[in-house]
Amino acid sequence: MNDSLILATAVRITRPVLFLFAVVLFLKGHNAPGGGFIAGLVTAVAVLLGLLVHGHGNRKTGRPTFLYVVAAGLGLALLTAIVPTLLGWPFFTHSFGFINLPLLGSIELASAALFDLGVYIVVVGNVVTVLHALTERR
Amino acid sequence: MLESVAGGCLIFLSLSLLVSLYRVVRGPSVADRVIAADTMTTSVLAVVVVGAILADSRDYTDTVMALAVVSFFGTVAFARYLVRGRPVD
């Protein structure tokens, strides 16, 4: 029962833009303002916009799906912390290097970005879980 | 020349900020307050853009975009809240 067609169409247009905006924020986070935390918040806004419009119509599972998202994010973050130890470097060593992709030229890959991705996922999972729980129809 | 113009604009924008704040405080109904908050966001956005021009830095583009998102999302959330008592049915 979404009461405003105008809102629905507007949201249908803006959500992809927001998701893209979040990805851009995340990717350039290392060199310019942005980063996992902010990108996570923007994505959370995008998800919540969808929630705003469609409500919980289609989600009747009641299972805390986004809690698994949080767990995945934490797992990834922990992985980037522990893997260096297994390879012999001290705990939590980040390394970065440049690889040359055929068409994109030299891309800077940093393992810190993986950790940042973990942060990103946790933030999204956290915000959405809390708001889903708060607003789910009893 | 640009600095003085930008400075003037900033002053006026700060004025509009204060005026919209007055409406937030005074606004008889909730809807007034929401609109006032919306204008405030726009004024903040304008101030940030002028500030970025003055400081000649490109870092603020994301902040500006975020402000635009904020005003939309906040307004819609409030609108749904007014009617349904909760932002989401």
Next chain:
Amino acid sequence: MIEFLVSIALICGTFFIVTASLGLLRMPDVYSRLHTVTKASTLGTAGILAGSALHALETGHGVLPEILTVLFVALTNPVGAHMIARSAYLIGIRMADISVIDEMQRAGEHAHTAHDKD
């Protein structure tokens, strides 16, 4: 030359935003305030961002972020205003007594029983 254009754009932008906040002050009821604020702030933001875009051109940066923001504001501001107006009407905020015609009333859509807001 570009600097002159940037100043012009900034002044127009500021002019509109100031009128928006004045509208907020002067207008009698919610709906008319909504009317002025939405129009003026969209134009004001466009003006300011145009100034920033021109400035970016002069200093040799891309203008994509500015364009994207303007489009975003142009799309979302009216929708936001629509939602506010709709909700305000639904919860029964009356129009100012000097208003002349209430088309919603005549269209037979009577206000829902509103939740007791403040």
Next chain:
Amino acid sequence: MPAVFLAAALPFVVSPILLLFRRPDRRAGLLSAAACAGAFACFVSVALGASPATVALPWIGPLGLSFSLHADPLALFFALLITGVGFLVAAFATSYLDSNENFPRFFSFLMLFTGSMLGVVLSSNLMALFVFWEMTSFSSFLLIGFWHHRERSRYGALKALVVTGSGGLAMLLGFIMVGIVCGSFEIAVLAERGALLAANPWATPAVLLIIAGVLTKSAQLPFHLWLPSAMEAPTPVSAFLHAATMVKAGLFMVARLGPLLSVVPLWTPTLALFGLLTMTWCGWLALRQKDLKALLAFSTVSQLGLILVLLAPAEPDTTAAGLLHLLNHACFKGALFLLVGVLEHELHTRDLSLMGPLRRNMPFTWLLIALAALSMAGVPPMGGFVSKELFLDHLLNGHPLLALLAVAGAVLTAAYCFALAAGLAAGRRPDGPRGQDPSLSLLLPPALLVAATVGLGIFPDQLVGAPVAAATLAATGSSVTGHFAVWHGAGPSLWTSAFAVSMGLALWWGWWQKRVPPASTLIADRVYDHALEQLETRARRLTASYMSGILWRYCSVILLTVIVGVAVVAASQGFVIQDGWSSRHAGPWDLAVCATAILAALATLKARTRLAAILALGASGFSLALMFALSAAPDLALTQIMVETISVPLFLAVFAFLPPYQVDRVRRARPLHAVLAVAAGLGTALLLAASRSQRVAEPISSFFVEKSVDAAGGHNVVNVILVDFRALDTLGEITVLGVAAIACYAIIKLLSEKEAGR
């Protein structure tokens, strides 16, 4: 890949794989038995010198911590014991557990335990040893509470965890003190720095703390309460953990650190005294038990006391005797527990007084039990006799009172062994339940253990002489003088052991005629339960006192602490605000922004509805974001704005749960709030001003700015700090985020179910 690392890692690798099996799948047992056998083979290869004995994994360099495993003969002695008994128990458990049990989970816990036990014996770094030590407590908690639907199991598991856990904590403190005093956590390095320890005044408390760890883990006298209630675990667990391996971790520690810590005068006497007292007292308690497993539990505790007495002086001969008895005990006690498991499996009861005549209908089982019991009593042809002889030798030429206690202990041990063997043979009730000998797969493991006991009795030196001597050399640093033998002259110890056995028989005979009085609950148990219950009620009362549920009371407590804190700092160091605000071009718009922030804050005060309040709050948030933006902090501004965006719907959604907004109730306390708020605001402002002007050292931000590009390859310093330099803090923060999400989800779900229920 060195065999030691492979062997130690094998159980840890197998443990999660086991979880993949489906529930009633017995193959999980076979896989874990194979894992134990594999580890056993690796250790044998290391023992024969086939592959390097040490491997080191860097953990935290600067603190001197590393996961280093070093398989010296002492560690190998225990490792072989653990994996050997582990193999037998795993094989036994595969056929013992009935079909609807959760096999994968049971064996994965078992493997987790085996791995951590191996870690304890092999690690040569105190901190690594501590980590594995705690993992053994944890996995024993899981195994004791395996039948978690039974209240007794949960109680037993919790008690075991509480006692061994707190002991472990004390031991950690002791380790840290020893580590700091001697300057390193590596056991090899520590061994030479005994003199350093002896001279230091902190040595005695450190040693006492480590003794606490040992006594709790090996369930010695004051802490023996957890072992009998740990008998709620499935019998294979009791056999493996609470007879052969886990309770011996404490003894291993005494053997390993003995030479270093015995430098402190009170190490040996305390351990010896506690060992002897436990041996006698728990021997007496064992005699009065009706439940077979409880009897075995107390007998284990008393036998551990005996070994502790032998290991305490850290001299080669007694340590060798201690290790031999430890081996014997693992064999006969392991066998007894498995056999009791068999009895329970067949007769479905463990109560000694309900048992029917065992000799006739379960002859073979009874024979095994009798042999094992005789070995425990220390009757000549069995292994137990050899080590008990050495024990009596050692104590007879010691202090007469200690000798008396030892003899009494020996008598009591003999008594409960006869209660076990002879009692079962005749059986209390001729019409008791009749079982018959179970399948070979159930009887083979205990039979092997009994055969080992007999073997150790007849030719101990040939079988285990060499490994024990090597282990003692590794532990105490000097070689064994004598060697084990079944018959070494009719010395005083022979007469005393003969006397003890006969007295035991007489005591049992006299005792058995009249009904065995039921054992009352342990005093230690009553103390434990009372303490736990007191703790809970006090904690609940304390929380209720300050968690009054009124929000502004929480805020006032927080603000008060801020004010007091600032006041104390100001009073003690004095407030110096030297340079004024180094304001960059603070134009008029800065003033406007500050004005907006102040006005918005005031507006929140005036707001009569919650909605108006959060709108005004939003306004102040935005002016803050504006301040960040204007002072060239785009990242901060961006984050502040996004947080504002998310908090608006959050507030709105929460309002649905809140009661209607009563303004007047708060009015009475308004003046107090005002004063508090102003004080807090001023306090923070002064704090900020002072901290800016009292700059002592060079701010670290310059380090980050410099290093940001070349060390971490990122130009955005803020993000680089967040994700690279201070990644550990961010890891902490996102864990908090995760936990917060779970907490919110749980509370809200609880709330809505309650409301839905109503």
